Amino acid sequence: MTVTLADVAARAQVSPATVSRVLNGNYPVAATTRERVLRAVDELDYVLNGPASALAAATSDLVGILVNDIADPFFGIMAGAVQSEIGGPGGRAGGERLAVVCNTGGSSERELTYLTLLQRQRAAAVVITGGAVEDPLHAEAMAGKLRRLGEAGTRIVLCGRPPVQDTGAIALAFDNRGGGRRLTEHLLDLGHRRIGYIAGPEERTTTRHRLEGHRDALKAAGVDECATVHGPYDRRSGYEATRELLRQDPDLTAIVAANDTVALGACAALREAGLRIPEDVSVAGFDDLPFSVDVVPALTTVRLPLYEAGARAGRIAMGREAEPPGKMSVIAGELMVRGSTARPRT
Amino acid sequence: MTVTLADVAARAQVSPATVSRVLNGNYPVAATTRERVLRAVDELDYVLNGPASALAAATSDLVGILVNDIADPFFGIMAGAVQSEIGGPGGRAGGERLAVVCNTGGSSERELTYLTLLQRQRAAAVVITGGAVEDPLHAEAMAGKLRRLGEAGTRIVLCGRPPVQDTGAIALAFDNRGGGRRLTEHLLDLGHRRIGYIAGPEERTTTRHRLEGHRDALKAAGVDECATVHGPYDRRSGYEATRELLRQDPDLTAIVAANDTVALGACAALREAGLRIPEDVSVAGFDDLPFSVDVVPALTTVRLPLYEAGARAGRIAMGREAEPPGKMSVIAGELMVRGSTARPRT
DNA sequence: CTGTTAGCGCCTTCAC
DNA sequence: GTGAAGGCGCTAACAG
Numbered sequence: 036m037t038v039t040l041a042d043v044a045a046r047a048q049v050s051p052a053t054v055s056r057v058l059n060g061n062y063p064v065a066a067t068t069r070e071r072v073l074r075a076v077d078e079l080d081y082v083l084n085g086p087a088s089a090l091a092a093a094t095s096d097l098v099g100i101l102v103n104d105i106a107d108p109f110f111g112i113m114a115g116a117v118q119s120e121i122g123g124p125g126g127r128a129g130g131e132r133l134a135v136v137c138n139t140g141g142s143s144e145r146e147l148t149y150l151t152l153l154q155r156q157r158a159a160a161v162v163i164t165g166g167a168v169e170d171p172l173h174a175e176a177m178a179g180k181l182r183r184l185g186e187a188g189t190r191i192v193l194c195g196r197p198p199v200q201d202t203g204a205i206a207l208a209f210d211n212r213g214g215g216r217r218l219t220e221h222l223l224d225l226g227h228r229r230i231g232y233i234a235g236p237e238e239r240t241t242t243r244h245r246l247e248g249h250r251d252a253l254k255a256a257g258v259d260e261c262a263t264v265h266g267p268y269d270r271r272s273g274y275e276a277t278r279e280l281l282r283q284d285p286d287l288t289a290i291v292a293a294n295d296t297v298a299l300g301a302c303a304a305l306r307e308a309g310l311r312i313p314e315d316v317s318v319a320g321f322d323d324l325p326f327s328v329d330v331v332p333a334l335t336t337v338r339l340p341l342y343e344a345g346a347r348a349g350r351i352a353m354g355r356e357a358e359p360p361g362k363m364s365v366i367a368g369e370l371m372v373r374g375s376t377a378r379p380r381t
Numbered sequence: 382m383t384v385t386l387a388d389v390a391a392r393a394q395v396s397p398a399t400v401s402r403v404l405n406g407n408y409p410v411a412a413t414t415r416e417r418v419l420r421a422v423d424e425l426d427y428v429l430n431g432p433a434s435a436l437a438a439a440t441s442d443l444v445g446i447l448v449n450d451i452a453d454p455f456f457g458i459m460a461g462a463v464q465s466e467i468g469g470p471g472g473r474a475g476g477e478r479l480a481v482v483c484n485t486g487g488s489s490e491r492e493l494t495y496l497t498l499l500q501r502q503r504a505a506a507v508v509i510t511g512g513a514v515e516d517p518l519h520a521e522a523m524a525g526k527l528r529r530l531g532e533a534g535t536r537i538v539l540c541g542r543p544p545v546q547d548t549g550a551i552a553l554a555f556d557n558r559g560g561g562r563r564l565t566e567h568l569l570d571l572g573h574r575r576i577g578y579i580a581g582p583e584e585r586t587t588t589r590h591r592l593e594g595h596r597d598a599l600k601a602a603g604v605d606e607c608a609t610v611h612g613p614y615d616r617r618s619g620y621e622a623t624r625e626l627l628r629q630d631p632d633l634t635a636i637v638a639a640n641d642t643v644a645l646g647a648c649a650a651l652r653e654a655g656l657r658i659p660e661d662v663s664v665a666g667f668d669d670l671p672f673s674v675d676v677v678p679a680l681t682t683v684r685l686p687l688y689e690a691g692a693r694a695g696r697i698a699m700g701r702e703a704e705p706p707g708k709m710s711v712i713a714g715e716l717m718v719r720g721s722t723a724r725p726r727t
Numbered sequence: 728c729t730g731t732t733a734g735c736g737c738c739t740t741c742a743c
Numbered sequence: 744g745t746g747a748a749g750g751c752g753c754t755a756a757c758a759g
Contacts, residue, residue, distance in 0.1 A: 037533060039736060050746045055738060065744060080529070085501040086441060087736035089432035090751050097502075105461045105482065111452035118451070118484045122491065133498040135481030136451065138464045145468065152479040155431040156443075183426065187383060270671055299675045306677070325616055329645045331652070331677045385752060396730045401754060411728060433752035436735050731758075736751105743746080 038081045047075035058083060089157055094188060096132045098352065099153040101146060103165040105138040107268065107296065108324050109341065113164045113194060116345025121160075121353055132159070141236070141267075143168040143177070150180050153189070160190040160352040164345070166241030167196050178202055194348035195339075197240055198363045205351055206363045207344055211241055211321075214337035214368035215248025218291060218319050221335070221370060223256045225378050227289040227317065231280035232263040233273055233301060235293035242293060245321060249291060261287055268293060273300025281308060288316060288379035295320035295327045295336055302330065302375075313377035323371055332374030339368050384427045393421035404429060435503055440534060442478045444698065445499040447492060449511040451484040453614065453642065454670050455687065459510045459540060462691030467506075467699055478505070487582070487613075489519040496526050499535070506536040506698040510691070512587030513542050524548055540694035541685075543586050544709045551697055552709045553690055557587055557667075560683035560714035561594025564637060564665050567681070567716060569602045571724050573635040573663065577626035578609040579619055579647060581639035588639065591667060595637060607633055614639060619646025627654060634662060634725035641666035641673045641682055648676065648721075659723035669717055678720030685714050 040058075044051040049068060056062040057072045064072075075081075089095035098121050102110035114136045121134040137149040146168075153161055161184065167177070181191055181202040191204040198206035222230055232249055235242035246263070253260055262283040266272030273292055277300065280287060290305075292298035298320030302312055310316050312332055320327060323338035344366055350356035386404075390397040395414060402408040403418045410418075421427075435441035444467050448456035460482045467480040483495040492514075499507055507530065513523070527537055527548040537550040544552035568576055578595055581588035592609070599606055608629040612618030619638055623646065626633060636651075638644035644666030648658055656662050658678055666673060669684035690712055696702035 040738095041736080051737075052739080052747080053745060056745090059738085063744065068744080082497060082500050084436070084503070084736050085498075086432040086435035086503060087751095088738075090430070090436050090753085091736075091738040093738095093751070095432060096498075099481075104457075105451070105464070106454050106457035108452050108454060108457070111450075111454070111457050115451045115484050115486075119486075122484075122494075131494060131498055133481075133483070133495075133502065135445075135479075135483060137479070137481060138461055138468075140461075140465075148468075148477055149479075151428060152431075152442075152477055154428050156479065157430070157432060183428075270675060296672075299672060303675050326642075326645060326672055329616060329649050329676070387752080397753075398731080398755085399729060402729090405754085409728065414729085430752050433735090434754075436737085437752075437754040439735070439754095729759085731756105733754100733756090735754085738749105738751085740749090741747090743744105 038079045039084070040081070043072065043075045043079055043081050046079060047072045093157065094159060095157045097153070097156050097158045098132055098134045099149070099158050099161045100134065100136040101139055101149055101161065101163045102136055103139055103141040104268070105136065109294065109322055110164055112341040113345035113348075116342045117162050117164075117194070117349040117352070120346050120349030120355070143170065143173040147173075147176055147180060150184060154180075154184050154187060157187070158189050160192070162192045162194055162348050162352050163196060164194045165196060166239045169238040169240060169243065174199075190352050190354070192348045192352045194344055204362070205358045207348055207359070208363065208365050209339050209344070210365050210367045211244035212248040212251070214321065214339070214370070215245040216252045217248075217370045218321070218335075218337055219249045219252035220256075221372060222289045222291070222317060222319065222376060223252060223258065225317070225376060227379050228258055229261045229284060229287040229289070231261050231277075231284060231287045231290045233276040233280070233290065233292045233297055234263055234265045235268050235297075237265050245293060266297070268297060270296050270300040270303075273297035274304045275300075277301040277304035278308075289318070289376070290316060291319045292321065294322045295324045295334060298334055298336070299330065313375055315380060317376040317379070319376055328373070335373045335376040336371050337368040338371050340366060384425045385430070386427070389418065389421045389425055389427050392425060393418045439503070441503045441505060443499070443502050443504045444478055444480045445495070445504050445507045446480065446482040447485055447495055447507065447509045448482055449485055449487040450614070451482065455640065455668055456510055458687040459691035459694075462688045463508050463510075463540070463695040463698070466692050466695030466701070489514040489516065489523070493519075493522055493526055496530060500526075500530050500533060503533070504535050506538070508538045508540055508694050508698050509542060510540045510694075511542060512585045515584040515586060515589065520545075536698050536700070538694045538698045540690055550708070551704045553694055553705070554709065554711050555685050555690070556711050556713045557590035558594040558597070560667065560685070560716070561591040562598045563594075563714075563716045564667070564683055565595045565598035566602075567718060568635045568637070568663060568665065568722060569598060569604060571663070571722060573725050574604055575607045575630060575633040575635070577607050577623075577630060577633045577636045579622040579626070579636065579638045579643055580609055580611045581614050581643075583611050591639060612643070614643060616642050616646040619643035620650045621646075623647040623650035624654075635664070635722070636662060637665045638667065640668045641670045641680060644680055644682070645676065659721050661726060663722040663725070665722055674719070681719045681722040682717050683714040684717050686712060
């Protein structure tokens with residue numbers, strides 16, 4: 036029915052072992068023999084049986100990339116970068132790796148499920164992007180799962196997520212706290228004192244760190260915290276949170292959003308309320324997604340080098356770049372001051 | 382070293398076959414036995430070996446989703462929808478399927494590579510999203526690959542892509558032509574006569590169909606085609622193409638973009654040129670991505686039911702929804718008239 | 728309902 | 744540089 040390696044061997048008049056060797060290219064084979072085999076492969080339209088190969092070799096060419104929300108460019112950009120470093124030749128059989136992205140939807144349960152599925156497939160590596168849920172139960176389950184994955188030979192790289200102790204996982208973390216602090220400092224420097232904050236979902240590392248940075252800046256300046264509202268990382272959340280913030284404190288002069296997408300929703304709500312940006316209310320985001328420079332006014336935000344971080348994570352996962360000292364590296368964000376923030380109205 | 386099914390069997394004092402049966406849940410097993418096995422699985426922290434299972438069963442729980450650009454929400458939304466319908470229970474072993482998305486970057490070569498990789502893994506199904514490259518050579522290679530995949534038992538669903546003959550693949554196509562026509566008709570109705578067009582990359586079905594719709598509308602109205610420029614589906618392309626269009630025809634009163642992202646770039650270029658939207662130049666996009674309603678002015682566009690289409694593709698791929706008659710269904714777009722289009726200046 | 732018996736297709740020592 | 748043989752871990756008939 037389907038063509039097997041034995042069929043190729045027969046046609047090329049060599050042993051199955053030889054065919055395997057040319058396919059994997061990790062063993063000396065005479066040039067003429069190799070050519071004969073390759074021709075047979077072509078003629079028979081042979082496709083290696085991945086499961087069989089993985090079973091015998093006790094490892095596969097699958098590399099998993101976990102993202103919280105595949106519809107969000109924040110993750111799409113990182114995932115694409117990881118893939119671009121992995122997809123190339125260099126795998127075991129046929130020289131290609133299967134880089135696949137798995138959408139957890141931000142659910143810690145699905146995150147674990149995907150890790151199990153990947154473990155089941157004996158994935159060669161796993162890259163986990165974005166913030167983590169901070170529930171202690173989940174954290175423990177996660178640490179255990181990562182440890183077992185690592186013990187089974189899967190390389191693990193965290194990209195945009197803080198390290199998990201005792202797992203051997205390599206972490207490239209974003210400096211969300213520092214970025215959040217600089218952003219709020221910028222607003223304080225402009226003269227803002229009543230700054231509303233739209234935070235991400237609770238119990239997420241990203242949310243907490245950005246918020247802490249915000250609070251650090253306020254504290255350092257001796258300014259009281261104004262209203263803070265939590266919500267998911269989407270446009271609608273920004274819209275609704277802003278209406279809530281305006282209700283809680285009609286006199287606020289600035290709004291900091293958990294990320295650019297949320298900031299977009301905030302802008303919409305402000306406009307609907309008849310408030311001008313930045314004349315009446317300044318708005319700031321986080322991440323610097325591609326659209327942020329195009330909205331009107333262009334968004335003040337913190338740029339995270341998403342692509343570079345993803346690419347680096349991919350290379351580390353492939354063993355093509357040395358892991359950072361201490362298995363951990365903090366990536367800084369850059370404050371991008373644009374038209375959406377200005378001095379407060381007097 | 383690693384725990385195998387035999388270990389579980391020994392601990393539960395049953396045969397390996399029985400363990401397999403409870404794990405796959407597709408065979409009657411006494412409740413008490415099942416419980417004993419499950420407990421052993423838990424105690425030993427056993428994880429099924431996917432490759433071995435796939436090899437023995439000659440099929441896997443892997444489902445592939447191909448996208449042209451994972452950083453583009455157009456694909457992210459569809460991919461997320463497909464996954465949400467696939468990820469759930471219902472798979473063979475352990476009741477979970479591994480839904481994975483593969484980023485082709487719009488390259489026909491990588492598209493074929495990924496299909497081979499998926500074929501190698503004996504994927505249960507493959508969903509291919511977005512437009513296809515129209516190069517005849519690639520089309521032929523693609524048709525052959527799809528046919529072989531189908532013969533090997535992989536279900537294939539095209540989502541947002543026209544059908545490929547003689548492959549058995551099911552197609553859910555978007556009515557890009559109709560949408561393009563309605564969009565241009567809308568501008569013509571408003572009184573526009575000099576309409577610049579920013580098309581997507583050449584030799585893509587999506588590009589061609591949308592452009593054809595545009596031309597259909599012009600022709601029906603007896604209006605000559607104004608300047609048309611091609612470019613990738615990104616913001617920068619829209620920006621540069623608009624500068625080019627303005628150079629070619631400074632008197633145009635409207636610009637139709639290949640999609641919303643391109644339209645964003647077009648808006649930026651217009652503003653930079655000191656032109657107001659829509660007073661001086663109207664702008665229209667395509668897709669109705671989430672941000673399109675938030676930009677200022679809100680974008681007139683054609684809404685494509687991306688999520689619904691993806692979800693349906695996922696269900697069909699899982700055999701949970703009947704395939705459309707003739708293995709093909711055309712999904713219409715809906716014209717969304719918003720602030721970015723208005724009567725031309727007189 | 729459960730155990731026994733063969734493989735699934737490939738990789739990998741070991742000989743030659 | 745190449746062939747032969749055993750086994751990777753699981754599933755799917757068969758028996759019982």
